[in-house]
Structure formats: C-alpha cells, structure tokens
Amino acid sequence: MNSVNSAKDVSINQSRTVIYNYYYEKQKITTSTEEDIDDNLPCPYQVLYHFNPENAEYFFGREVFIEELYQYTETHNFIPVLGASGSGKYSVILAGLVPKLVKAGHWQFTHFRPGTDPFLALAQALVPLYVQNLDETDRMAQARKLSGYFQDNTIPLSDVFATIQQNYPNNRTLLIADQFEEFYTLCNDEQIRRKFIDLLLQTFQFFP
Template sequence: MTGDIPQNHAEFQAEVKGAQVGDHNVIYNYFYYREEVKPTSVDVADEYLPCPYRGLFHFGPNDADVFFGREIFIAELYSATQTHNFIPVLGASGSGKSSVVLAGLVPKLQKAGHWQFTHFRPGAVPFYALAEALIPLYAPELDQTDQIAQTRKLAGYLFNSTVSLADVFRKIQQNHPNHRLLLIADQFEEIYTLCNNQEIRRKFLDCLLASLETPTSLSSSATVLVTTMRADFLGNALSYRPFADVLQNADVKLGPMNREELTQVIEKPAQKLGVTFAAGLTEDF
C-alpha cells in the first residue's frame, strides 16, 4: 500500500503527528511487568514459591492458568463469538472487563483453534491505534520500521475512507485462511476521555460500525469485534444514534462476583502451587 496521509486534513494530521509504536498500551503481543521476588531469609524453603496473585495488574493471555472466578461469563462470551460479530462488554470500573476478555475469552478461543487476535486501546488517536494493531496481521512481511510507516498510511486511509476496515479484514483473512479475526478494543471509553475531536470520534465509530456484517449474513469467517467499556460511559455511546442502534440488545454486562466466585479467586491460584488455607480462613470476607 502506497501514498501518504492527505495533507488537507489538518486536524487529523495534528492528532497523529508524533505517534509511534509504543505510545499506547496496544497491540498484538502482550507484555506485563512481573516483579521478581527473591527469598530474604535463609529460613525460606529451598524451593521458593512465587506469588500466584497479580494484585492490581490486569490479567493477560499468559495468565489464564491463574485466572479464576469468571468461568460462567467466559462461556457466555465464547458462545457469543459463534453468533455475533460485535460484543460490547460493559461493567463498572475495576470489575475485570479487560481481564475476562484477555485472560478468559482469548485463551479459550486459542484452545479451540483457528483464531487470530489483536488488541488496541483507542487513546487520543484512535485511527492510528487501530492501524497499529492491524498492521502485523495485514502486512506481516514488513520489518518494524516499515510497519511504522505503513501504520501511518493505513490510519490516514481509514480516516479518509479511502480504504474500508472491511477491506483490511478481507486482506487479513487472505493472509490467514481458515482463521477468524478477534479484534479487541479495550477501554473503549477512551474515545470520550482522550479523543477530544468529535469529528474524529464519529468517523472512527462509523469506520468500525461499517465493517460489521449484519446478523442475517454473518459468515463463518466473520471478524468479531469485542469492546470493553465502563458502564458509566454508556450515555455517551447512546448519544450517537448509529452507535446506539448497534448497541440495542447487544451488550454483555459484567456484574460483581458472587461469594463462590470470590472464593475461587482466592483459593484456586494458591492450590495450583500446592498451598492450602487454614479451615474457615476464606469464609469471612
């Protein structure tokens, strides 16, 4: 794909200018900081057991073996991918929306096979963030430097509607035959909190919505778009009628865990390390 972002879109140029790979916690591969904890006393057992809890860090695909308590909701999401191409996940801040998608749904689909995944957060420059997430699947032959250049070009083409997102999905499908694409837009409320340009915001929503197949023609190879968004931004989403129409009866709501689920979150990661709790210790919470 050749050509540069048209210069007559000054506002878009200003938003994109300076954006580089790594500016957003976005794409394709997931890396999470893990602190290495070392024994501080000679009294510590020779075989040191790592802490099985992630604390305030959210869970990613590599944490699926210690992610518990959301099995029912994960099964619901998995079922939805078989019949829906748009799955908006709504929940309160801190309810675990990102974790249930990245550490729950993604590993379950990986186990099923025949899926490709990529992930982004809209940030202040949503077209760039989207393009950055897609380029490794769209043009996998490029080195990292060329991917940066092509990301800027693709962002401009998507913004100008020169290339549609559906065109990009078709190319990815050609690159990965017999696979479906799961596109995850995490923390989707950022299009309201970080993207301050209403024109760009609406163009971005139009770009995403236009790529979705209608339910009556949903093909076995259809791309699935999953968004995670704080429920307190639902009013913002409903204020734009095209988005409101698509959201009707489509959202999946993530509520708080019940006692049984909370017990699993506490006990099962420790059990994987062969550690048990004193009787009744986890009952008083």
C-alpha cells in the same frame, strides 16, 4: 511493587498465544524474608494489574461468563464487555476467553487502545495481519498510511478484514479494544470521533 513493560506483539509460550500490538506489565514480586519461603514460587495475585494468557492458570471464578463469551464468538462479530472500572473485564478476555479460543484452534489476536488517535491505534493493530513480513520501520509507516486511508474512507475497514481473511483463510481474528473510554477522554477532536464511529458502524453493517 515494580513493573516492567513488555515489547509489543507478545508471544505467550505457555499457551502459544500471540497477541499483536499488545503491551502488558509483568510484576516483580517482592518475596517474604521468611527463610522457609521459596523465592522462586510465582505469585498468583496480580494486585492492580490484569491477568493475561501467561498467568491464565491462576484466573478462576468466571467460567460461566467465559463460556457465554465463547458462545457469542460463534454467533456475533461484535461483543461489548461492560462493567465498572476494576471489575476484571480485561482479565476475563485475556486470561479467560483468549486461552479458550486458542484451545479451540484457528484463532488469531490483535489489540488496540484508542488513545488520542484512534485511527492510528486501530491501524497499528491491523497492519501485522494486513501486510505480512514487515520490519518495525515499515510497519509504522504502513500504519500511518492505513490510518489516513481510514480517515478519508479510501479503504473501508471491511476491506482490510477481507484481506486479512485472505491472508489467513483458516483463521478467525479477534480484535480486542481495551480502555475504549479513552475514545472520549483522550481524543478531543469531535470530527475524528464521528469519523471513527462511522467507520465502525459501516463495518458492523458489513459483518453483522
């Protein structure tokens, strides 16, 4: 089984979904050698990979939980999804909640993983919505600049979300944080971790 990394800012044509700053892995399916097997048939199983909007039609069994998450988006601005590793948390968001929000309309999506530098990761997720019509080089430069502003609190995260709302007055934004445990396992600077948590807590107070 091989995998291919996609480019970021993924556009899913089937559901007309764009998730900014999102990488996903598409599997090359090893088909059977049986002559009566159609090699062109898609494989619905993702094995160890997560489901995403592109293969949402094969994602079943979480309808009740997806509906609960959908209802939470109407009343909450912060929705933690907790569970054991491999339990399908990411799949239920990307292949369940996101397509449901797309169908409802007036939603846009962006994504980050904290990695070793959570401030930069967050900035890279927000820049495509915060500053429009940048090429890749300018986007990277703007992300580094915004990351610094976040760290020294020159620009609060709440101000960035306010600007995004002005840029897209008819849309709501879902910021998807994946693998948040990386915040503790990969970011070794305790001061950075404290500043980042403070940034999030201040924003949650502004958008309860």
